[in-house]
Amino acid sequence: MxxxxxxxxxxxxxxxxxxxxxxxxxxxxxxxxxxxxxxxxxxxxxxxxxxxxxxxxxxxxxxxxxxxxxxxxxxxxxxxxxxxxxxxxxxxxxxxxxxxxxxxxxxxxxxxxxxxxxxxxxxxxxxxxxxxxxxxxxxxxxxxxxxxxxxxxxxxxxxxxxxxxxxxxxxxxxxxxxxxxxxxxxxxxxxxxxxxxxxxSSIAAIRDAVKLPAPRTTVAIPEGAELDIPGLSPLYTPNADFYRVDTALTVPEIDPASWRLTIDGMVDRPAELTFDDLVGMGLDEYSVTLTCVSNEVGGELLGTARWLGIPVREVLRRAGPQAGADMVLSRSVDGFTASTPLASLTDDGLDAILAVGMNGEPLPLEHGFPVRMVVPGLYGYVSATKWLTALRVTTFAADEGYWTPRGYSATAPIKLSSRIDTPRLDRAIPAGPTKIAGVAWAQPVGVERVEVQLDDGEWRAARLSTPINGATWVQWVVDWDATPGTHYVAVRATDRDGRLQAEERAPIAPDGSTGWQRTLLRVR
Known part of the structure; x- marks a missing residue:
């Protein structure tokens, strides 16, 4: 009771x-x-x-x-x-x-x-x-x-x-x-x-109304640059499918009319540019593959686009970087910062740009409208600042980017890698003639060779698409007479400097994953 x-x-x-x-x-x-x-x-x-x-x-x-x-x-x-x-x-x-x-x-x-x-x-x-x-x-x-x-x-x-x-x-x-x-x-x-x-919000309407001038130069697409194989990533990734990884919880809304880019720090002549100033310098078209440092072996956090922009070196030249500077700290309107080696931005042989267009239209809002950085050969967290608002010329000893104190390297060159796009593990394929295909990238030098191994057999050379440049991925394909059962396939690439893709697996931190992709194929 x-x-x-x-x-x-x-x-x-x-x-x-x-x-x-x-x-x-x-x-x-x-x-x-x-x-x-x-x-x-x-x-x-x-x-x-x-x-x-x-x-x-x-x-x-x-x-x-x-x-x-x-x-x-x-x-x-x-x-x-x-x-x-x-x-x-x-x-x-x-x-x-x-x-x-x-x-x-x-x-x-x-x-x-x-x-x-x-x-x-x-x-x-x-x-x-x-x-x-x-x-x-x-x-x-x-x-x-x-x-x-x-x-x-x-x-x-x-x-x-x-x-x-x-x-x-x-x-x-x-x-x-x-x-x-x-x-x-x-x-x-x-x-x-x-x-x-x-x-x-009127930014979407403003973006739609932006009319970018025709580029002074365009990217020449050579014959054979795209293999046109079902299941293979297209040569250029549509804007709607392009990966997005950033720290912005909501997409910043920036009116090009009020946008300003400041260039300061270790410079002789601090400068400020408007959107019209930037576009008025003359636009050129560039073909560049972007890769996220969070991309696992065989992952999909990369894409290729035709970018419309202005070389960063021309903008920095106006300000006059001083002796002793070795880094540019780029800043987004949302507070994100990236630490990019100054040499990567001033190298005449490397087309690091301030992009205003992507695949024939103004930058999409989620990809950095009105202005973002695109730097071939460097992972995005040290180079690809979206919604750009400032460039501070400085040193690695004095400043650090957003991700450096969070366990990532201050400099992060993109690692030679390759990926299998088709056939996929989740789809069994019929026996008979088939194609194993994918993409490979080795910025900024380019891919020389891709090899495929089936069931621990001999490595077979893949046929490559005609490369556009060293900053753009290439497609590859191997013909295979598929027999019923389960098979294992591996892929590796070699760049034009003769370096073989690292076989050993490494995690994405602190400076990008490594390893040959190995996957299972099911043939019915």
Whole structure:
């Protein structure tokens, strides 16, 4: 009998805790909705969830970043937002319970969350003067909502425990009515503000209206540059399929009319260029393959495009780099920085460019519009800065890029590699004549030879596509008379300097993966 009396109060306590948790979740919704509305009206860069998400991207350890990219690929930021949403849900529920059992700890918790949001926002690069307003407004609204909700919940509980049916009913109706109105209002205002903000953005329309001048020179595509084999990566990767890996939680929106590029640091003549200044220097077309350092052996985090741009060396020449400088720290509007060897940007034989066009159109928003860097032969994290806004001529001893203190090398030349595109492991192929094909890259010298091995047999030379240049991948193919069963295939490449692709496996950190790709083929 005594055990039963202990269970009943415990069950009742958890019942009130559940309602308090709901109050906390609704209050968090009011917090975010009010902040989004304030961001829409006052400061578009003041969204707490996006600012905190960007902050998390900056502070998570390097192994976690690698896991996110390997697991979710280009959906890593969607996964991050989902994870943040879950964390907010749990934390707000806890805040609601605290407000019920230990007031005002729930309100204090919301206040701490608001303070963290303010800190995350105002410390972001290019934060506007009023960026602090949305989280402050959201915090105030959330605390008011939590206080009023828990006050009504407490009236409901006290009436129920005092056997006062009228008071309990009044408290219950008051709590549920207020919670319903607050939740519906938060959903309407929050989602509506986000939709209006997205619809009100004119950058996509501005980008579509940009008319780039015709290039002074274009890339000559030699006969045989594309093998045209089903399942093989095309010579040029469509913009919609081009990989995207960066630290921007949301795509920055930059009007070319207000864009400025500053060149400073160890220079004789600090300079500032407008978009028109840059384009007015004359555009040329370049064919370059980009590779992410997070690309695993056989991975898909690389692509090739025809870029329209201006050599970085011409821009730096205007500023006059000083003796002793050995690095250029490029900066994105979102705060990302890359440490690029100065020699790679000033070498007359290496076409490092400031790109404004990609595959015959202005840069897509997600690929750096209006201006980004493209440097052949270097992994993107030390060279391919998107949404470029500054070039600081400096030294590796004095400065470091975003990824260097996070466990990656300060310099990162792209490693000779090759990949099998077809046949695929997940698709059995019919017996008979077939083609094994893929791509290989060896920037900036180019690929000399690709070899394929089947079932530990002799290495067979593949037929290569006609190379465009050393900065662009080549396609390769081997004819094979497939027999039923399971077969293993491996691929390796040799560059034009006679270096053989490294066989030993190495992880992507600190400066890119290595190893021959070996995969399984199924023949039915």
């Amino acid at each position: 005594e055990a039963m009396t202990n269970v009943v109060p415990s069950q009742k306590r958890f019942r009130w805790w559940a309602w308090a948790a709901l109050a906390g979740v609704v209050s968090a919704g009011v917090f975010l909705a009010a902040a989004e509305l304030a961001a829409l009206l006052v400061a578009r860069d003041g969204s707490p969830i996006l600012a905190v998400g960007s902050f998390v991207i900056d502070i998570v350890p390097q192994p976690v970043k690698e896991f996110a990219i390997a697991t979710f690929g280009e959906l890593d930021k969607v996964a991050l937002l989902a994870g943040l949403g879950l964390a907010v849900l749990v934390a707000s529920a806890v805040a609601g319970v605290l407000q019920l059992v230990r007031p005002p700890l729930g309100s204090v918790a919301l206040g701490v969350a608001g303070a963290l949001s303010v800190a995350a926002i105002v410390t972001r690069a290019a934060a506007t003067p009023l960026a602090f307003v949305p989280p402050v407004v959201g915090t105030a609204a959330g605390i008011v909502a939590l206080t009023l909700l828990v006050r009504r919940l407490r009236r409901w509980r006290d009436g129920a425990q005092g056997a006062d049916a009228a008071a309990a009913g009044l408290g219950r109706r008051g709590f549920l009515r207020f919670a319903g109105v607050a939740a519906a209002s938060a959903l309407l205002v929050g989602v509506g503000s986000r939709i209006v903000a997205a619809a009100g």
